[in-house]
Amino acid sequence: MSDYNFAYLDEQTKRMIRRAILKGLAIPGYQVPFASREMPMPYGWGTGGVQVSAATLTPEDTLKVIDQGADDTTNAVSIRKFFENTAGIVTTEETTKASVIQTRHRIPETDLNEDQILVYQVPIPEPLRFLEPRETETRKMHSLQEYGLMHVKLYEDISQHGAIATSYAYPVKVAGRYVMDPSPIPKFDNPKLTMAAIQLFGAGREQRIYALPPYTEVVSLDFDDYPFEASKAAHTCDLCGAEHSYLDEVILDDEGNRMFVCSDTDFCAKRQSAGHKGRLAGEVA
Amino acid sequence: MGAHVFSGGFADPAVDAARAFRTVMSVLARPGEVQNLAGGEPPQGLSCAAGTLLLTLCDPETGIFLAPDVDRAEVRDWLTFHTNAPFVSAEEADFAVGGWYELMPLTQYRTGTAEYPDQSATLIVESSVQGAKNAILQGPGINERAEMALPDIARFQHNATLYPQGLDFFFTYGSQIYALPRSTHVTPKG
Numbered sequence: 001m002s003d004y005n006f007a008y009l010d011e012q013t014k015r016m017i018r019r020a021i022l023k024g025l026a027i028p029g030y031q032v033p034f035a036s037r038e039m040p041m042p043y044g045w046g047t048g049g050v051q052v053s054a055a056t057l058t059p060e061d062t063l064k065v066i067d068q069g070a071d072d073t074t075n076a077v078s079i080r081k082f083f084e085n086t087a088g089i090v091t092t093e094e095t096t097k098a099s100v101i102q103t104r105h106r107i108p109e110t111d112l113n114e115d116q117i118l119v120y121q122v123p124i125p126e127p128l129r130f131l132e133p134r135e136t137e138t139r140k141m142h143s144l145q146e147y148g149l150m151h152v153k154l155y156e157d158i159s160q161h162g163a164i165a166t167s168y169a170y171p172v173k174v175a176g177r178y179v180m181d182p183s184p185i186p187k188f189d190n191p192k193l194t195m196a197a198i199q200l201f202g203a204g205r206e207q208r209i210y211a212l213p214p215y216t217e218v219v220s221l222d223f224d225d226y227p228f229e230a231s232k233a234a235h236t237c238d239l240c241g242a243e244h245s246y247l248d249e250v251i252l253d254d255e256g257n258r259m260f261v262c263s264d265t266d267f268c269a270k271r272q273s274a275g276h277k278g279r280l281a282g283e284v285a
Numbered sequence: 286m287g288a289h290v291f292s293g294g295f296a297d298p299a300v301d302a303a304r305a306f307r308t309v310m311s312v313l314a315r316p317g318e319v320q321n322l323a324g325g326e327p328p329q330g331l332s333c334a335a336g337t338l339l340l341t342l343c344d345p346e347t348g349i350f351l352a353p354d355v356d357r358a359e360v361r362d363w364l365t366f367h368t369n370a371p372f373v374s375a376e377e378a379d380f381a382v383g384g385w386y387e388l389m390p391l392t393q394y395r396t397g398t399a400e401y402p403d404q405s406a407t408l409i410v411e412s413s414v415q416g417a418k419n420a421i422l423q424g425p426g427i428n429e430r431a432e433m434a435l436p437d438i439a440r441f442q443h444n445a446t447l448y449p450q451g452l453d454f455f456f457t458y459g460s461q462i463y464a465l466p467r468s469t470h471v472t473p474k475g
Contacts, residue, residue, distance in 0.1 A: 006299035014299075015344050018306050022342075023403040025314045026453045026466035028425045032403045056310070058303045114315075143399035175425050175468060177449060196428075198314045213314040213426030213468075 007054040008086040013037055017055035017209070021200060024211035029174030030142070031125050031208040039204065041082075045075055047204030049102050049121035050082065056117060056200065057083065057100060062090045064098035069106040069246065069263030076104070095266050105168075107189040109245050109267040112197035114214060120183045122203035125210065127171045127181035147179045150221060158226055167231065173219045180210065182218075188232045188246045193218040235260040240271035241278040290362045293326035295340060305341040313453070313464040316422050317431025322462040325367075328359040334457035335382055335409050340367055343380060348373035352383020355411065382409040385436040391444070394452055402449040405467075409455045410436065424469040432474060433463065441471040 005011065013035075020034040039047040057063065065080045067073040071093040079102060080091045092098050095110040102119040112118060124130075128138045131149045141147070150171055157165045170187035174180045182193055183201060193199070199212040212218065222228035233247045238259040245267060247260040259280055262268035272281065295301035301324040308320045327336025343349060349370045351360065364370060375381060375393040388408055397405035416434035420441070423430050434456075435441060444451045444467055451467030465471075 006303065011299060011302065012344050012346075014302070014306075015342060016346065018310075019342055019347070020403075021310060022313055022407075022453070023405075025310065025426070026468060027402055027449045028468060030402060030449055033401075056303075056307070058307055059300055060304075139400045198310065211314075213466075215428045216425040 004086045006059070006087055007057050007083065009037065009051065009054045013051075014055045017051055020209045021052065021055065021211060024200070024209050025198070025213050027178075028212050028216045029172075029178030029180040029210060031203075031210045034207055034209050036204045036207040041078070043205040044123065046079060046102065046104055046121035048202030048206075048209070049104070049119050049204075050079060050202075051204060052200050052202035052209060053079075053083065053100060053102050053119050054087070056119065057087050057089060059087070059089060061099045062092050062097055064092050064095060064101045064266075065103075066101065066106060066108065066264075066266075067104040068248075069108075069267075070265045072265060093266050094270075095264075105184045105186075106246070106263060107185060107192045107195075109242075109262070109264040111192075112195055114196045116197040118195075118197050118199045120185075120199065120201045122181070122183040122201045122206070122208070124169075125181055125183075125201065125203040125206050125208040127169075127179050142178060145177070147173075147221075150179055151223075154221060154223070154226075158223075164222065164226055164228070170228075171221050173221060174212065175217050179221070180218075186232070186246055187220065187228075188230045190218075190220045190228070191230050233260055236278060237262045237268060237271075238278040238280040240268045240276045240281070242268070242271055242276070289328055289359070290366050293328070293336070293363065294367045295324055302341050305337050308462065309338060309341060309455075309464075312455070312462055313426075313466055315426045315431075316424070316465050316469045317427060317433050317463065319461055319463045321460050322457075323460045328357075328363050330355050330357045330360050331363075331382070332411055332457045333460040334462040335411055335455075336363075337460075338409060338455060338457065338462065339364060339370075339380065339382070343368040343370040345369045345371065347379040348377050350375045350378035350381040350406075352381065352387035354384045354387040355382050378406050380407050380409060383411060385410050385412065391440055391452060396447055396450040396452060399450065402451070405450065405452060407453045407455065409457060412436070412456065412458050415458050415461075419474050421472045421474050422465070422469050423472075426466070427469070433465065435465070435471065438471060438473045441465060441469075445470055 067075040220228040325337035394406035418432040
């Protein structure tokens with residue numbers, strides 16, 4: 001561990017990131033430019049989230065890392081190892097024991113508390129990017145609150161599919177001002193964006209940091225006659241029987257058999273050890 | 286230069302700065318929350334909290350404006366040695382430190398632009414007395430409502446109308462710190 005500065009980054013870089021985080025918290029939903037560094041992992045593996053975590057961690061922290069809800073995927077394991085090695089901190093897979101949680105594309109099922117910090121890995125921070133490719137234009141649109149194009153996109157969803165088909169990275173309006181991309185979390189998670197914990201968003205390749213202070217008003221964009229719906233697969237978890245958790249679909253064989261399991265592995269394991277059983281509990285390990 | 290110039294920095298810079306930042310982030314994310322911020326030991330004229338805050342956030346990339354009441358040789362030397370931050374005028378400052386009336390007028394500080402509202406100044410307001418909570422706060426970071434002691438009401442109300450542009454404030458008293466970002470709506474209490 002002594003081979004690295006605490007939490008890998010040098011102090012001046014951490015100060016620059018910390019200043020950006022503070023601006024982000026002062027202007028919720030606004031994307032603060034920052035001088036993203038090369039990290040010892042490829043873009044798309046959470047370089048933004050890792051830099052924000054590195055600037056946030058203290059030696060007393062317990063870190064949890066999830067990738068699509070799972071603690072045991074390559075991305076999550078390697079980031080946990082990275083901070084174990086460079087910051088010497090304790091890691092955990094339990095949501096309730098973590099003080100800092102870095103996440104790729106999910107919010108844990110268990111409610112977070114005021115002492116926790118949720119760090120998101122963000123691929124494309126600009127919600128208007130696929131509607132307007134020029135940064136100069138999207139800057140202007142944010143400054144003028146010109147968000148009509150986003151509503152047109154949602155309207156086109158309705159005219160083509162009969163419903164708002166956007167199912168992840170569902171745009172939200174923050175504190176009545178900025179339209180924000182909540183990173184590609186499923187829209188099932190959108191209502192949880194108003195929470196007791198501090199939420200920080202880091203986009204490494206795109207060099208942006210943004211943030212949500214606790215209890216910030218976050219509203220998913222919708223229409224009066226087509227209200228926002230936090231949808232999920234209409235099943236229960238086949239391992240723990242949970243009815244209200246976000247589910248992954250797993251193909252079991254080539255005869256059309258499939259199962260649905262909680263995407264949040266810690267939530268599912270806790271329920272199973274508490275004795276909850278789903279349709280296939282015991283049959284599949 | 287006295288020997289005190291070289292002392293009073295973080296004992297373990299990486300770790301102390303990390304802990305200090307968490308306190309700073311917590312108070313800015315939760316307007317109304319008061320916390321202890323220690324680690325730095327600035328020379329006389331600068332509070333422990335203000336000195337630690339500057340050690341945590343300042344470096345050669347950030348211009349500091351010292352209001353007349355804190356603009357002393359010891360303070361300048363100490364900040365230069367520990368942060369190497371340049372001293373600039375109020376109009377160019379990233380951080381401004383001083384007593385409330387010494388920092389006036391607020392119109393001299395950068396409030397950012399419509400497209401880059403983050404290019405704005407952060408004010409560190411030093412106080413020698415702990416005032417009574419005279420303001421009710423609502424907005425991001427606040428569960429329904431919070432209360433805070435503020436040296437003024439109207440100026441903070443005006444600052445909030447500039448949103449998303451505007452100034453962010455830290456208030457320091459001894460080793461205590463609390464904050465008021467531009468996003469907070471302020472109303473007088475009672």
